[in-house]
Amino acid sequence: MLQHKTYTDETFDKGRKDMDSTVVTAVSSHIPSETNELYLHEQAQRHLHSLLTDLGERGLYDAAAQCNRCGYCETSCPTYMLTGREPISARGRNQLVRLLVEGRAKDPSIAAESLSTCLLCGACSSACYAKVPTPDIVLEGRRALDGYGDNFFARAAVKTLLDAPRLFAFWLKLGYLVKKTGLPRLAAKLGIYDFLGMPGLAEAEGAVGHVPLRFAAEILRKDPALHPQGRTSVNWAYFAACGPNYLFTDVALATVRLLRRYSGEGIFIENQCCGLLAHNYGRLEDAREFARRNILRYEELKAVFGDFPVIADCSSCAAFMKSYEQLFTADADWRPRAAAFAAAVKDILEFVPADKLPHAAQAELEKAGKVTYHDSCRACHGQGIRQEPRTALRRLAGKRYTELPESDWCCGGAGAFAFTQPELSSRVLDRKLRNIASVQADTVVVGATSCLIQINHGLKAAFPSARAVHYSSLLDELTAPEAGGGHS
Numbered sequence: 001m002l003q004h005k006t007y008t009d010e011t012f013d014k015g016r017k018d019m020d021s022t023v024v025t026a027v028s029s030h031i032p033s034e035t036n037e038l039y040l041h042e043q044a045q046r047h048l049h050s051l052l053t054d055l056g057e058r059g060l061y062d063a064a065a066q067c068n069r070c071g072y073c074e075t076s077c078p079t080y081m082l083t084g085r086e087p088i089s090a091r092g093r094n095q096l097v098r099l100l101v102e103g104r105a106k107d108p109s110i111a112a113e114s115l116s117t118c119l120l121c122g123a124c125s126s127a128c129y130a131k132v133p134t135p136d137i138v139l140e141g142r143r144a145l146d147g148y149g150d151n152f153f154a155r156a157a158v159k160t161l162l163d164a165p166r167l168f169a170f171w172l173k174l175g176y177l178v179k180k181t182g183l184p185r186l187a188a189k190l191g192i193y194d195f196l197g198m199p200g201l202a203e204a205e206g207a208v209g210h211v212p213l214r215f216a217a218e219i220l221r222k223d224p225a226l227h228p229q230g231r232t233s234v235n236w237a238y239f240a241a242c243g244p245n246y247l248f249t250d251v252a253l254a255t256v257r258l259l260r261r262y263s264g265e266g267i268f269i270e271n272q273c274c275g276l277l278a279h280n281y282g283r284l285e286d287a288r289e290f291a292r293r294n295i296l297r298y299e300e301l302k303a304v305f306g307d308f309p310v311i312a313d314c315s316s317c318a319a320f321m322k323s324y325e326q327l328f329t330a331d332a333d334w335r336p337r338a339a340a341f342a343a344a345v346k347d348i349l350e351f352v353p354a355d356k357l358p359h360a361a362q363a364e365l366e367k368a369g370k371v372t373y374h375d376s377c378r379a380c381h382g383q384g385i386r387q388e389p390r391t392a393l394r395r396l397a398g399k400r401y402t403e404l405p406e407s408d409w410c411c412g413g414a415g416a417f418a419f420t421q422p423e424l425s426s427r428v429l430d431r432k433l434r435n436i437a438s439v440q441a442d443t444v445v446v447g448a449t450s451c452l453i454q455i456n457h458g459l460k461a462a463f464p465s466a467r468a469v470h471y472s473s474l475l476d477e478l479t480a481p482e483a484g485g486g487h488s
């Protein structure tokens, strides 16, 4: 496990000295794995073979070496902006990974802290002229330093999700039933999680409100309209990402209604988890297996229905699936299949045709109040989606729509970051909340599950009259014919 350290001037100074005292020289264009000091050759399968960067396919060292330390991204990096600490900026992180690969990181605890505190938001890559893929570089370092997610809980959760998804759903429902008894809240209040050394669980308990006892996949699997007989083409396939499936069932159902309303007939792909959790928490081999199963399912359906887009409604998952090819760069069979699947993936944020949207229902518009849009990191930085949702929201909400200052500043959710780094996460969130308050927004539209949890958690405490809502949910509410929407 990485040691999560408290941020002090002492650790900063130590880290800066460590980095500044080392002059990194440009070395060969490729470091073979046997000279890679970050991980042993036997662990190579648990790492990416190469990274697909904007400047071409690169080994880890060369990808990190694309960072010329210009510092142009520094003001985009939330962790740097909040702490002013070089080791936890993009430049610092890339530098530390280079040192780790060279075996020259003098104090690995600095690297551990640096890599574990990255939000993986990608704001640095958006700002960078060379588009250095810092989040992927950070993850490569983390995998090795973090022990490849081999601890009991991570392994058990991922393996159950992979090999026994129905058992996973059963355990989750059991946990939700326990939550409904109020016992976890009581445990949080009594400080039991702190006592057990897991304060993040108290955060998690507080952040998640309503929990469903019937998951989206269970509902959609039984919908005959999503399993059309005798058809040879469909306009879309819905991919139930874990957040909408297991936690925000209403989002998943809203997405399917929207797709039907504006894109005609479609199917439910009956997917597995996209693999992002396994990917981000060290278990790359498991992430590849999730990907292979989803690709196989897509290919089976493609043989029946021909080409169709695969629509996901969590931007983190959509962005990850668009990068599936990178998981298989050393695999001649799976690489092109992964690339074909990735090309079919669309985020609901970019898929709803804004020009087909009708006037919104007046009552629903009034309920929404002043609407603004938060750019989920993996939508804007991960997929370049910025304009499409804004166009749709402006069309629907008209003058009620307002731009959010620093809309692409991360909310601090970042998967499990809010639970693993609660102190830093709440500082990142605080700036988001101040920006929301500055425009007096009532409804904050988001495209990713962790943003929905994190922003609502913050709003509940600081600005309770406002709410965060998923893009699909709001569009569905505003355009539902039964609510009076749909008239042009």
Ligand code: SF4
Pocket: 066, 067, 068, 069, 070, 071, 072, 073, 074, 090, 091, 094, 124, 127, 128, 129, 130, 131, 132, 134
């Ligand atoms: S990541 Fe890019 S913008 Fe940031 S310091 Fe490196 S080269 Fe400059």
Ligand code: SF4
Pocket: 076, 077, 078, 079, 080, 088, 089, 090, 091, 093, 117, 118, 119, 120, 121, 122, 123, 124, 125, 134, 135
């Ligand atoms: S991914 Fe985000 S937190 Fe990490 S270095 Fe880049 S901007 Fe900073």
